[in-house]
Amino acid sequence: MQCKDIPDGVFLDAVRRSPAVGGVGWRMSWDVHAALEFLVGPVPVNLFYAKARKLIARGLLGGCACGCRGDFHITADCTGGQCCCGIN
Template identity: 60%
Template sequence: MQCKDIPDATFLDAVRTAPASSAIGWRNRWDVHEALEAVMGHEIPSNLLMAKARRLESRGLLGGCTCGCRGDWHPSDECGDRTYCCPPRTMAA
């Protein structure tokens, strides 16, 4: 399985459906991982999950930490502080 096998919308929907771990809507990677596996119907290796998250972040579709230190994410259209994690230059149109 490769990143291209996980549709962007499916990954972002998994982020949206994972329970928020804070009042500002961050979702931790373990909850997102569980939600994504439930939707996809099979196990997804952690390294693949992180690679897909990094690609979405680089394209401005996902905000948060994709290096693995914090592991909290949100769709960029839900970003509460774009100067911090989702700068306008990387935001999707």
């Protein structure tokens, strides 16, 4: 399995399906990873973070893909500068 085998929309849907924390829509990486595996089956953690990095680089996802808690959020959902990326 490679990054290209996980459609962008499916990954972003996994973010949306994960429980939001902090009142501003951030999602923890382990919750997003679990939601993604529910949608597509087993995904190695290194592949999960590689796909997240690609989406972040393209501006579709905000957060951190270093292996920490993530704080993932969909940039299109950012409003009023509440997300770290500040994209509206």
